[in-house]
Amino acid sequence: xxxxxxxxxxxxxxxxxxxxxxxxxxxxxxxxxxxxxxxxxxxxxxxxxxxxxxxxxxxxxxxxxxxxxxxxxxxxxxxxxxxxxxxxxxxxxxxxxxxxxxxxxxxxxxxxxxxxxxxxxxxxxxxxxxxxxxxxxxxxxxxxxxxxxxxxxxxxxxxxxxxxxxxxxxxxxxxxxxxxx
Numbered sequence: 001x002x003x004x005x006x007x008x009x010x011x012x013x014x015x016x017x018x019x020x021x022x023x024x025x026x027x028x029x030x031x032x033x034x035x036x037x038x039x040x041x042x043x044x045x046x047x048x049x050x051x052x053x054x055x056x057x058x059x060x061x062x063x064x065x066x067x068x069x070x071x072x073x074x075x076x077x078x079x080x081x082x083x084x085x086x087x088x089x090x091x092x093x094x095x096x097x098x099x100x101x102x103x104x105x106x107x108x109x110x111x112x113x114x115x116x117x118x119x120x121x122x123x124x125x126x127x128x129x130x131x132x133x134x135x136x137x138x139x140x141x142x143x144x145x146x147x148x149x150x151x152x153x154x155x156x157x158x159x160x161x162x163x164x165x166x167x168x169x170x171x172x173x174x175x176x177x178x179x180x181x
Contacts, residue, residue, distance in 0.1 A: 046135075050151040053097045053133055054141040058126050060093035061104065069121040079103050098132040130154060 064086055065075050076086045081101045090099050105125040129141040138154035 047151055049135075050133055050139055050141070051149055053094070053131065053139075054129055054149055054151065056094045056097065057090065057099050057102070057129055057131060058123070060090045060099075061102070061126065062123050063093060064089045065121045065123060069118065075106065075121045076104060078105065096134045099129065100132065100138075101128075101130040103127045 061076060067089075068075055068086070074085075077084055079101075080087060082099075087099060091097075103126065104123055105127065107119045107122040107124040125143065127143050130138070131141070132138050139151055140154045140156075141149050141151045143149055
């Protein structure tokens, strides 16, 4: 019995300190390789979210204009800010995103053509949108000549609303966004 106990004491199975350090170094190398890739996915997801908010805003703009046409009211102004008529209606539709300003181009119709009155309510293109995202960051979306939206942080105002405001630069929204979706 004593021999067995002595044999068990001398038989020390387990990991040595060197083996544990090697495993930790391998894990650190893997983490160093994966973190930048994961950050890229996070930035892409954030940019996708901003693009979806832009699509919602453009759709809400056309919906408000359609409602104004039905009521016989004037369409939204071509350039409007947070104090412009109609922006409250848009912000109700896209809440918690807050539209602060935008530039709109309307379709044109020749005089006397069918749909002339409708054309002035139909948004042809929204060239820029300033908005506060759901995460509290201020963003600027611009429509490029290729029909693709680019979303970037708004650097014209103090952007201390909270959250990470790195939108990830250029983004490919896919498809023609000139009519809001």
